[in-house]
Amino acid sequence: MGDTVTSRVLAILAAFAPSHPSLTLSEIARRAGLPLPTAHRLVGELARWGALERDVSGAYRIGLRLWEVGSLAPRGLGLREAAMPFLEDLYESCHQNVQLAVLDGAEVVFVERISGRRSVRVVTRVGGRRPAAATGVGLVLLAYAPAAAQERVLAGPLTRFTARTLVEPAALRAVLAQVRRDGYAVSDRQIEDVSLSVAAPVRDGGGAVVAAVSVVVPAGAPPGQFVPAVLTAASGISGALSVPPARA
Amino acid sequence: MGDTVTSRVLAILAAFAPSHPSLTLSEIARRAGLPLPTAHRLVGELARWGALERDVSGAYRIGLRLWEVGSLAPRGLGLREAAMPFLEDLYESCHQNVQLAVLDGAEVVFVERISGRRSVRVVTRVGGRRPAAATGVGLVLLAYAPAAAQERVLAGPLTRFTARTLVEPAALRAVLAQVRRDGYAVSDRQIEDVSLSVAAPVRDGGGAVVAAVSVVVPAGAPPGQFVPAVLTAASGISGALSVPPARA
Numbered sequence: 001m002g003d004t005v006t007s008r009v010l011a012i013l014a015a016f017a018p019s020h021p022s023l024t025l026s027e028i029a030r031r032a033g034l035p036l037p038t039a040h041r042l043v044g045e046l047a048r049w050g051a052l053e054r055d056v057s058g059a060y061r062i063g064l065r066l067w068e069v070g071s072l073a074p075r076g077l078g079l080r081e082a083a084m085p086f087l088e089d090l091y092e093s094c095h096q097n098v099q100l101a102v103l104d105g106a107e108v109v110f111v112e113r114i115s116g117r118r119s120v121r122v123v124t125r126v127g128g129r130r131p132a133a134a135t136g137v138g139l140v141l142l143a144y145a146p147a148a149a150q151e152r153v154l155a156g157p158l159t160r161f162t163a164r165t166l167v168e169p170a171a172l173r174a175v176l177a178q179v180r181r182d183g184y185a186v187s188d189r190q191i192e193d194v195s196l197s198v199a200a201p202v203r204d205g206g207g208a209v210v211a212a213v214s215v216v217v218p219a220g221a222p223p224g225q226f227v228p229a230v231l232t233a234a235s236g237i238s239g240a241l242s243v244p245p246a247r248a
Numbered sequence: 249m250g251d252t253v254t255s256r257v258l259a260i261l262a263a264f265a266p267s268h269p270s271l272t273l274s275e276i277a278r279r280a281g282l283p284l285p286t287a288h289r290l291v292g293e294l295a296r297w298g299a300l301e302r303d304v305s306g307a308y309r310i311g312l313r314l315w316e317v318g319s320l321a322p323r324g325l326g327l328r329e330a331a332m333p334f335l336e337d338l339y340e341s342c343h344q345n346v347q348l349a350v351l352d353g354a355e356v357v358f359v360e361r362i363s364g365r366r367s368v369r370v371v372t373r374v375g376g377r378r379p380a381a382a383t384g385v386g387l388v389l390l391a392y393a394p395a396a397a398q399e400r401v402l403a404g405p406l407t408r409f410t411a412r413t414l415v416e417p418a419a420l421r422a423v424l425a426q427v428r429r430d431g432y433a434v435s436d437r438q439i440e441d442v443s444l445s446v447a448a449p450v451r452d453g454g455g456a457v458v459a460a461v462s463v464v465v466p467a468g469a470p471p472g473q474f475v476p477a478v479l480t481a482a483s484g485i486s487g488a489l490s491v492p493p494a495r496a
Contacts, residue, residue, distance in 0.1 A: 005253035005254060005257075006253060006257055006290055006293045006294070007293065007297075009253075009254055009257055010293075010294075010297045010299065013314075013317050014317070016317060016320050017320070018320065021320045021322065021326070022322075042254060045254045045255065045258075046254070046258075049255075049258045051258065053321075053322075053323075055322070061320070061321065061322050062317060062318060062320040062321040062322075062324075063321060064321055064323045064324060064350065064352060064357060066261075066314070066317065066318045066321060067318040067319070067321035067323070067324030067359075067375070068318075068357065068375050068377075069261050069262070069264060069310060069314065069318065070310060070314045070315040070316075070317065070318025070319065071315070071318065071324075071374060071375030072264050072265070072266065072269045072309070072310040072375070073301075073309065073310040073311060073312055073314060073315035074269070074270075074301075074303070074309050074310075075301075075312045075315070076310075076312060076315030076319075078269070080374075081373065081374065084361075084362065084363065085363065088339070088362065091336070092340065102312065104312060109312060109316065111315075113332075114332065114336065115332065115333065125329065126319060126328075126329065127315070127316050127319030127320065129316075
């Protein structure tokens with residue numbers, strides 16, 4: 001019974017997604033697979049606690065209190081706080097999009113993005129996901145991932161976004177070996193025809209690769225031009241992660 | 249019974265806080281007021297879903313998946329994404345700490361902070377809280393809050409941090425009137441003796457004040473010097489909030 005209620009509460013939270021961040025009660029019930037009275041009761045409890053909020057139209061959104069709890073995730077804002085000064089420096093050095101991401105299965109999750117009004121358009125958002133094989137940060141994270149995790153991704157399917165997306169396992173495997181040799185990755189027009197990214201690994205105090213940092217620049221820009229700045233940022237963040245964070 | 253389980257799940261999430269982001273199972277049980285077997289079962293369910301994660305020591309932390317769900321909060325990352333380009337411009341104009349905050353009762357919650365390596369030290373963190381009356385962003389948010397919300401704060405208690413913290417209701421009331429006249433707030437050494445902040449209101453498409461933006465600079469700096477840049481950022485963010493956001 002406890003299992004059932006907990007899984008229902010989690011199903012309600014999972015009903016919200018970037019493509020539908022605002023849901024009516026009946027939409028929540030349908031997406032969570034719950035009878036309307038059950039959804040009504042649980043949503044009421046979640047809203048009283050602050051995990052959900054109602055907007056002016058009466059629809060439900062994720063609440064500020066859940067955002068606060070989520071901000072305690074070490075791979076979310078904890079990592080992001082350590083990285084921010086170095087991401088700022090990287091942004092100022094190029095005024096292009098700067099991204100920080102972690103690996104979750106076959107996908108990358110973006111934990112930070114700095115995007116000026118003069119940067120090339122990018123399709124990512126903070127808290128958003130992309131297939132790891134198609135992104136610069138993902139190539140870095142896969143290159144240094146445990147072999148079992150790599151093999152699961154190489155077993156496919158690999159999603160095609162453009163004519164240049166890596167969808168052949170052998171080609172992807174060769175690129176991952178290249179990334180380990182070079183210490184950085186270039187993803188050239190694999191997600192969109194208008195942009196490429198240059199990414200480098202972020203390591204924790206034990207030397208494990210825990211995140212990747214990248215710049216996303218217009219297609220046609222020489223990637224090599226951005227490599228030193230991206231490596232500098234990655235090295236700075238790695239250094240910050242190897243000392244215990246100051247607590248506010 | 250459903251109520252009970254839901255409240256237990258929420259009590260487990262609420263056991264985590266900025267001052268203790270990592271907890272053992274027995275610490276979770278104690279803080280949530282639950283018997284150890286109950287905590288064990290619910291924590292297991294939360295961990296399988298990704299709401300909690302175990303670190304190398306075996307202790308539990310908030311998980312990446314809860315961070316992702318939390319990132320959908322409109323007053324969290326939604327607001328923050330709209331504001332980021334203008335916060336970047338503000339940061340580049342002064343290289344001081346830049347903050348974006350919303351009001352929750354008598355406290356402000358910081359939804360963004362840009363802090364360079366050259367900025368004065370600040371005690372806030374993203375996802376952190378401070379009493380509204382003692383901060384620049386809080387004075388702005390209180391000044392434009394509904395009268396009932398203002399009165400609850402004025403009824404106290406008002407926490408003292410420094411000799412200059414506003415703790416007299418009459419003095420605070422006068423400052424709020426001044427903020428409405430000026431259109432910005434200055435909080436001079438109210439939180440720490442080393443810093444002051446200049447803050448301005450962010451409005452949604454309907455004209456309601458939904459957030460505040462500030463710079464935190466070393467004490468002794470002339471506040472007036474930062475007012476134009478802060479007002480420009482606030483105006484830019486307000487403009488971005490008055491158009492529907494693009495969806496990635």
